[in-house]
Amino acid sequence: MIDSLTLGEIKIGFIGCGNMSSAIIKGMVQAKYDPKNISVSNRSVEKLHSIQKELNIGITQNNSEICENALVIVIAVKPQMFATVCEPLRNIDFSDKLIISIAAGVKTSQISAFLQHESAVIRAMPNTPSVISEGATGLFANTKCNQQQKDIAEKIFQSVGKTAWVKDEDQINTVTAIAGSAPAYIYLFMQAMVDQAVSLGFNAKDARTLITQSFIGTAKLAQFKSDIQLDDLRQAVTSPGGTTFEAIQSFKNNNFSEIVKEAVNAAYNRGVSLGEAGEEGKPL
Ligand SMILES: NC(=O)c1ccc[n+]([C@@H]2O[C@H](COP(=O)([O-])OP(=O)(O)OC[C@H]3O[C@@H](n4cnc5c(N)ncnc54)[C@H](OP(=O)(O)O)[C@@H]3O)[C@@H](O)[C@H]2O)c1
Known part of the structure; x- marks a missing residue:
């Protein structure tokens, strides 16, 4: 036993x-x-x-x-x-x-x-x-x-x-949507940032180094400060009128939260239908 x-x-x-x-x-x-x-x-x-x-x-x-x-x-x-x-x-x-x-x-x-x-x-x-x-x-x-x-x-x-x-x-489908599939979302986000850095004349290799380190550092900081809401952590580094503020406004104007919500829901729904239809075997 x-x-x-x-x-x-x-x-x-x-x-x-x-x-x-x-x-x-x-x-x-x-x-x-x-x-x-x-x-x-x-x-x-x-x-x-x-x-x-x-x-x-x-x-x-x-x-x-x-x-x-x-x-x-x-x-x-x-x-x-x-x-x-x-x-x-x-x-x-x-x-x-x-x-x-x-x-x-x-x-x-x-x-x-x-x-x-x-x-x-x-x-x-x-x-x-x-x-x-x-x-x-x-x-x-x-x-x-x-x-x-x-x-x-x-x-x-x-x-x-x-x-x-x-x-x-059923919540395993949520895990798939927020963690199992998440590395791909994060690579997508990182690549979009690298692409924009390059189009601003920055070296791609250095951009990747700085961007991946920013993800690692931010994720570790969020883990370290787990008692503080993510929104509060963000606001603490977003001074009104500053550079970050402008970027956040741009994300909000383009419905960033809605885009993420729809993507997570799409992964979740696909997980549900794979399970129900018995057509497991497709990649996550
Ligand atoms: N990769 C991910 O990100 C991830 C995340 C979450 C869950 N998963 C799940 O993890 C599972 C494995 O994924 P993976 O990426 O590790 O796949 P993988 O690298 O293809 O590994 C599957 C292994 O199973 C072996 N195998 C196939 N038929 C077998 C049999 N009859 N007896 C013994 N071994 C057999 C294969 O052997 P051969 O060398 O002969 O082909 C292969 O080594 C999948 O069900 C996937 O849904 C994967």
């Missing part, structure tokens, strides 16, 4: 050794999780050899072996592969095990149906900065999960960034 073990002793197995699971495994090892308690399976063998060489974790091409030997199983394959991966696992007794899925759009009820087992399932929605342990992950647990299983999932994703729980599974 998971309850009787401390986190460091729990065997965790990953199915799929792609970008996201490699990032999570690396984060766990960096967070001093014992590599001997981590194993991963993958369809092709090259990624397995490479991660074993780097981190000294267990590897296999046999997904059933992962499920039999681990108490926590993280399924990290593309959504369209999910049902195919689960089918050969149906004979395994998942009663004491925790399944964590990071696949976008695949619901906990679908996972139980694919495995033909009413298992403890947690859905996690990480984002790409997890690769450098600066990820943001939303988590949802079905009613079969106990507190310790939730703690384990939280610890795993805290090893690659920050986490937040949602109570309704």
